[in-house]
Amino acid sequence: MDGRAVAPAAGTVLNAFATGVGSAFAIDLDVTATVDLDADADDVRGEVAGHPDADTSLVERCVALTTDAxxxxxxxxxRxxxxxxxAAGLKSSSAAANATVLATLDALGVAEEVARVDAARLGVQAAREAGVTVTGAFDDASASMxxxxxxxxxxxDALLLHEDVDWRVLAWTPPERFFSADVDLEAFRRVAPVAEHVEELALAGRYGMAMTMNGLAACAALDRPTDPLLEALPHATGVSLSGSGPSYVAVGTEAALAEVxxxxxxxxxxxxxxxxxPDGARTT
Structure with missing residues (x-):
């Protein structure tokens, strides 16, 4: 039994580290998962193409939880x-988890019978059990799925809002890498009043302003440079540090991002x- 699925990356509107409420949007970069099931196998073996030393505990847990369920x-x-x-803040873990869960459901022949939001929750559970997330990242997982x-x-793990957005997206990824499980939560809790205001803006549909305010607060909490934000601000609809970084993401029109x-x-x-x-994870 085999299955295959893809899931997109995502960028941040509101980082959930401060209050537990988060917001993200899907972007057109994909993770593909291929799952081969064998009833006689003793365990799940994971592989990340091009990264032979990568930690595969998340995708292995996704397969195990999905087949158990x-x-x-x-x-x-x-694979x-x-x-x-x-580890760049573009939600590669959430995309990998979503693609793996959906590919496993495809291998089991039940992909069309399981609600996509429930499939995302399985990946979130796997991420928590694998220790690769602090918040569970249901915001990232739901946007990707x-x-x-x-x-x-x-x-x-509650979905408060789901809307279509139509932006061009510019993402800058510095050479360094950062794992969200290493975030200093206490630093983020100090910007909780800002996060609460960002939440209000996002729920009111003011996504660009919410994103920019989140970016400034996140950079302050993590001691990240604000120069990339300031360069984008005169042009972009919104700009933020994505997740815990190190990537920055700006959204807007093609002409606006051509300036950035x-x-x-x-x-x-x-x-x-x-x-x-506009579409999320899918079998292929």
Missing amino acids: YGESERGSV TDSDVPL LGGLTVTDNTE KPLWDERPGTVRLTTTR
Whole structure:
């Protein structure tokens, strides 16, 4: 039994570290998962293409939880291929979890019978059990799984809002990497009053302003530079540190982001120009 699925990356509108409420939007960079199930296998073996030393505990746990819930506890192998840089704040873990859960459901022949939001919750559970997330990242997982933009309460894995957004997206990823499980939560709790205001803005549909305020607060909490935000502010609809970084993401029109791209191109690392994704994870 085999299955295959893809899930998009995501960018941040509201970081959930401060209050447990977060918001994210899907962007057009994909993680692909291929799952082969074998009833005679003793365990799940994971592989990340191009990264032989990568930690595969998350995707292995995704396969195990999904087969336990919807199959006969089959085991086997899972391989992920990614356009999304690892540990860069672009939600590669959430995308990998979503793609793996959906590929496993595809291998079991039940992908169309399981609600996408419930599939995302399985990936969130796996992420918590694998220790790769602080909040559970249901905001990131829901945006990746459903597409568009979501606002969630990560303490309850509750979906508060789901809307389509249509932006061009510019992402700058510095060379360094940072794992969200290493975040100083106390630093984020100090900006909780700002996060509460950002939540109000997001729920009112003022996504660009919410995103920018979140970016300034997140940079302050993590002692990250604000220069990339200030370079984008005169042009972009919104700009933020994505997750705990190190990537920064700006959204807006193509003409607006054409003003920002040359400025970010001067920085070390990689600049990607892409779009939001109205559709989320899907079998292939």
